[in-house]
Every structure is written in structure tokens, then in C-alpha cells.
Amino acid sequence: MSEIRLFISTTEKNADAILSLMTDAFEDEGYAIATMEIDEKRDIWEASLYLMMDEEEDMRERFANLLRPAFPEAEIQREVIPDVDWIAKSLEGLQPVHAGRFIVHGSHDRGKARAGEIAIEIDAGQAFGTGHHGTTAGCLEVIESVMRARKIRSALDLGTGSGVLAIAVRKLAAIPVLATDIDPIATKVARENVRKNGIATGLTLETAPGFHHTAFRRHGPFDLIIANILARPLMRMAPQLVAHLAPGGQVVLSGILANQRWKVIAAYNGAGLRHVRTIWRNGWVTIHLDRP
Ligand SMILES: C[S@@+](CC[C@H](N)C(=O)[O-])C[C@H]1O[C@@H](n2cnc3c(N)ncnc32)[C@H](O)[C@@H]1O
Structure with missing residues (x-):
């Protein structure tokens, strides 16, 4: 199992709606966390969904189906979060x-x-x-x-x-x-x-x-x-x-x-x-x- 981040760049106007869609669709599964990170200076809003899953599994399609009706242009990116080195982290x-x-x-x-x-x-x-x-x-x-x-x-x-x-x-x-x-x-x-x-x-x-x-x-x-x-x-x-x-x-x-x-x-x-x-x-x- 690895931690996977699916993320999408958005705007302040759409941020709430995207975060709600993510939370409603994935929160019951227990392994997903939805967050919004904002760089106010550069006006960048990034909605992320963190999932624990097999590295080969790709949830992008499911995520895209969820977003497409309201946000047809949304481009979903994916990254595998490297295992944490806790000593380096501390x-x-x-x-x-x-x-x-x-x-x-x-x-x-x-x-x-x-x-x-x-x-x-x-x-x-x-x-x-x-x-x-x-x-x-x-x-x-x-x-x-x-x-x-x-x-x-x-x-x-x-x-x-x-x-x-x-x-x-x-x-x-x-x-x-x-x-x-x-x-x-x-x-x-x-x-x-x-x-x-x-x-x-x-x-x-x-x-x-x-x-x-x-x-x-x-x-x-x-x-x-x-x-x-x-x-x-x-x-x-x-x-x-x-x-x-x-x-x-x-x-x-x-x-x-x-x-x-x-x-x-x-x-x-x-x-x-x-x-x-x-x-x-x-x-x-x-x-x-x-x-x-
Ligand atoms: C999240 S820490 C915040 C510490 C610091 N202010 C900061 O921003 O990093 C919350 C602090 O609130 C204290 N705390 C929790 N409930 C409290 C209450 N009802 N009255 C006073 N302090 C409380 C905790 O003991 C803890 O030290």
C-alpha cells in the first residue's frame, strides 16, 4: 500500500464545491482525506485527495466522473507520496x-x-x-x-x-x-x-x-x-x-x-x-x- 495524492488546481470560486464533492464521495471509505492548500500570493488553490491504496491502482477515472458534470475542464494529477523517513522528518x-x-x-x-x-x-x-x-x-x-x-x-x-x-x-x-x-x-x-x-x-x-x-x-x-x-x-x-x-x-x-x-x-x-x-x-x- 502507498499513499497516493490526486489533485486538481482550481479557483477560489470553485474551491468549496470541489472540496465538498471530494469529501462526500470518499469520506465514508475511511482511507481518504480531502484538503485544500492555498497559495494566496500566487492565487493558487489546490484541492487534494490523499488515498491509501496499491500503487498500481488508479482512481483518477472515478474522481474524473465525479467532477466532470460540474467541472468538465478539470485536470486531475496524481503523485505517489514517498514513504516518510521519520528521522529526517523530525x-x-x-x-x-x-x-x-x-x-x-x-x-x-x-x-x-x-x-x-x-x-x-x-x-x-x-x-x-x-x-x-x-x-x-x-x-x-x-x-x-x-x-x-x-x-x-x-x-x-x-x-x-x-x-x-x-x-x-x-x-x-x-x-x-x-x-x-x-x-x-x-x-x-x-x-x-x-x-x-x-x-x-x-x-x-x-x-x-x-x-x-x-x-x-x-x-x-x-x-x-x-x-x-x-x-x-x-x-x-x-x-x-x-x-x-x-x-x-x-x-x-x-x-x-x-x-x-x-x-x-x-x-x-x-x-x-x-x-x-x-x-x-x-x-x-x-x-x-x-x-x-
Ligand atoms: C492547539 S494548542 C495551541 C497552542 C498555541 N496557541 C498555538 O497556536 O500553537 C491548544 C492549547 O489550548 C489549550 N486548551 C485546550 N482547551 C482549553 C480551554 N478550554 N481553556 C484554555 N486552554 C485550553 C491546550 O492545553 C493547548 O495548549
Whole structure:
């Protein structure tokens, strides 16, 4: 058995319809994953279907039959994904990651930032958030664009993990940032990373589940709330999260799979927010919403 990728270049207009066709047709088979990868700068949208199967088997015809009625021009490409060398992969995982203007790196890669890049030093520890995951990278990109376009005076990073996103906000602007995590190990790791990044003041770390801590009332309401958790808890906490958002505030949510995004957006629309933009990174989406 090998991993095969069938993929098709498309446009923003057709992306949703193609992804839905793929998910509906193949998801019950258990071995297929449909994802959308987007290169926004070059406006390239690529819908991919990953399948585990014999290398000789070719599903292109079945895939083409599915797409042809709506997309007769669609050209399906196929590649065999080489077996993963996990040692090489784990070393690759230690390489610096570029997301927007940020470069997230370990201590061994200090000084690798190029002119204009903002360096964040995170050593892989027991907390999530080295920048390699599509959710973290997506958040970093959206945070940068939100903070470039709007005046943000305070921020909350809920589910801070390694502290990477809170550190990113603080590196963009000298504003007060509250960063919380349900996991005390994460807040300990984050504290160490905050120190390593030379942030001595203005970033408060607390261990708290959801919004259960007096710090939220003390520091809020916030102009920017970032939460990279998962779709279900994000949907559950929509009313509370919005209650801590200042008028005109901005929200960045991640930890959401492509096919869960409409439910998350609906939950936040119901709580009074407006959808601004969604970006895809490695099969995960990051959503930007605001309070009109
Ligand atoms: C996917 S990690 C994100 C880490 C980091 N913010 C990033 O973007 O890389 C999610 C973090 O949220 C924390 N978390 C999960 N549920 C939470 C909750 N209800 N309240 C606070 N933190 C939570 C987890 O412990 C974990 O550290």
C-alpha cells in the first residue's frame, strides 16, 4: 500500500464545491482525506485527495466522473507520496518556520532571521506551538495582517500552549497581552519562552480553563482575541468569548478542520460577529471574524 495524492488546481470560486464533492464521495471509505492548500500570493488553490491504496491502482477515472458534470475542464494529477523517513522528518521539524513576517525557530537557529523578519524563539517542549502546525502558522499570518490594518490596544491568547502567538502579538506592538492555558505545564513552558524572547513586561500568563479566572475581567475587554483550540470547544465558548471582546474587536480562531468551518462561523455569527476571512494551511483553517 502507498499513499497516493490526486489533485486538481482550481479557483477560489470553485474551491468549496470541489472540496465538498471530494469529501462526500470518499469520506465514508475511511482511507481518504480531502484538503485544500492555498497559495494566496500566487492565487493558487489546490484541492487534494490523499488515498491509501496499491500503487498500481488508479482512481483518477472515478474522481474524473465525479467532477466532470460540474467541472468538465478539470485536470486531475496524481503523485505517489514517498514513504516518510521519520528521522529526517523530525529533524525537518526543527527547521525554522516562516509564517507571514514571522520566523519561528529554536535556539540553535538564532540569528537566521532575514531583514524585515520578526524572530520568535521557541524550543520544542511539552507544549504545543513550534509554528510547524498549520493552525499556528495560520494564526501567525492572520494576527500579522489584523495588527497591520487595525489599532489593537489589548489582546488575549486563549490556549497559549508554548506562548508563540502571545509572543508574536507582543513583538508586533507594546500592548498588554493576557495568555492562558488549561494546562499548567503549558503555562510553565510559555513563561520560559516569554523570557527567552526578552519580553519582561506586559505579557501576563495564567492557568485557567476557558474564561474561569478573574484575570479576564481585570485585563478585558480585549481588542483582539486569539483562540487556537478545536472546533467543538470554540463553538461552545462563542457567547463567553464575544462577551470579552471590545466593540470593534477582532477574533482569530483556529484548530478547525476545513469541513467544520461553517458550523464555527455560524456559532460566532449567532453571537454577533461577522466573518472577515478564512485561510487554509495544511488542511486546517484559521478564521478571522470581527465585531461590527
Ligand atoms: C492547539 S494548542 C495551541 C497552542 C498555541 N496557541 C498555538 O497556536 O500553537 C491548544 C492549547 O489550548 C489549550 N486548551 C485546550 N482547551 C482549553 C480551554 N478550554 N481553556 C484554555 N486552554 C485550553 C491546550 O492545553 C493547548 O495548549
